[in-house]
Amino acid sequence: MFEELRTEYQRTMHDVQLEREEKEYCQPVMYVAENGQNTYDFQRWKRHRSPSRYYTMLYGILGGVTSKRILPVLVALIGFTVLVCIYQQACLENPNLVTVQLPLTPFELTAPALGLLLVFRSDNAYGRFKEGSELAWEITTSIRSAMRRLLAWTSAAHIPESERLAAKELIHGCCLLHGWIMNEHLRCSDDSCPVLYSHEDLLTAALGPGAFDAREDWAHGEMLTPYLGIEALSAGASQRLPSLTDQELIAFDESLATVTEDLGKCEALLRTPIPLGYTRSIVRFLWVWLSFLPFALTRAFCGFQAGTWWEGKVDEPWPLVVASVGLIAAIFLSIEDIAIQHEEPFAVLPLGYQHDWLCRDLAISQRLLGRRPRRQLDDAVGSVRSTAATSSSRAVRGPPRMDRVGDVRLQRLDRLQELKELRDAGQLTEYEYYRQRQAELAEL
DSSP states (O other): OHHHHHHHHHHHHHHHHHHHHHTGGGOSSOSSOTTSOSOSOHHHHHHHTSTTHHHHGGGHHHHSHHHHHHHHHHHHHHHHHHHHHHHHHHHHHOTTSOOOOOOSHHHHHHHHHHHHHHHHHHHHHHHHHHHHHHHHHHHHHHHHHHHHHHHHHTTSTTSOHHHHHHHHHHHHHHHHHHHHIIIIITTOSSTTSOOSSOHHHHHHHHHOTTSSOOOHHHHTTSSOOHHHHHHHHHHHHHHHOTTSOHHHHHHHHHHHHHHHHHHHHHHHHHHOOSOHHHHHHHHHHHHHHHHHHHHHHHHHSTTTTTTSTTTTTOSOOHHHHHHHHHHHHHHHHHHHHHHHHHHSGGGTSOHHHHHHHHHHHHHHHHHHHTHHHHHHHHHHHHHHHHHHHHHHHTTOOOOHHHHHHHHHHHHHHHHHHHHHHHHHTTSSOHHHHHHHHHHHHHHO
């Protein structure tokens, strides 16, 4: 029995240490830790429903983000209650002072109404949070489907190499669009949320190099919206991938259409809060209710110690009044603040990590599907060299110009293979590799 209690204690302390290291208790939505690791997997769900949660979550009473947010208001209410108690004590010592006390009945009658208002507010805030979370994942899923379709369709043997490179640029544009939506458009639009790629890069990846005139007003993204980026990707697919069938282009455009629809719903959530009159009325009602509560409790707690263990040990109930007001205020203010934090879902959802996960899966897919075109290119190089060797062994004499064309073609293919090796060795970036490869293919 002692060993079981000791094991449970050690496990609980270990969970508390993990909570402190990950600082999850400071997050209103605990999906990932601050370093982006330790996401909710099977082990995390097991810890989430573990009985030790009753102990590990106690730290958040003082260190949680909600407790820190309501602390100034809570301190102000407690200070006001202390002043009320001091005044009531002065009234007991000096009968000439006016005693300010209120009956407890109005608070008993209005407490259920206040609770219903807070619950209704929290329920609507959670509904907005749930809808925002679903829309964000639908945007990610739709863009992932669009990229998957381009990767799969352009990996066929009949697709020219130039269109494969164009598809890679379009896929890169989809990734840029997703990062822009998640890291800037839905979260903030100032320098506190930096974007890894400029909007000009998105248009260049969608429409191709040279198709975009980088003017000053466009360079700063003043005229570019996510919808224009989606249109550029749709136009780029139809113009730069002529080998795709109409059904394939329609399927790709449907994925982008889903992104457009979900993005519009996200903007509706972002620009249409819960009616401000309702929110302001709750806050004002809560302030008035909590501010007048000490005047009612001082009267209700007077003489409470008679006939109890406290009789003769506590002369006045002021400490109990201060503690009661602080506890009641902490409960009501926490509920209201949690609703405020979840009303705007995109500020608390892990949108940046969703973009990182999408880029990670894209890199793995490109490495997987990139092996086949590489083998095909090696086969093409071997075929050209074999043809040249056979023609020379047979002593077939052709026009000198054709020999020079064959030599140039072999040089271009060797150069393509050399570019791949430089790219794999890390001496060339993906952008430099695509540009130089495009030039070599144009010569071929």
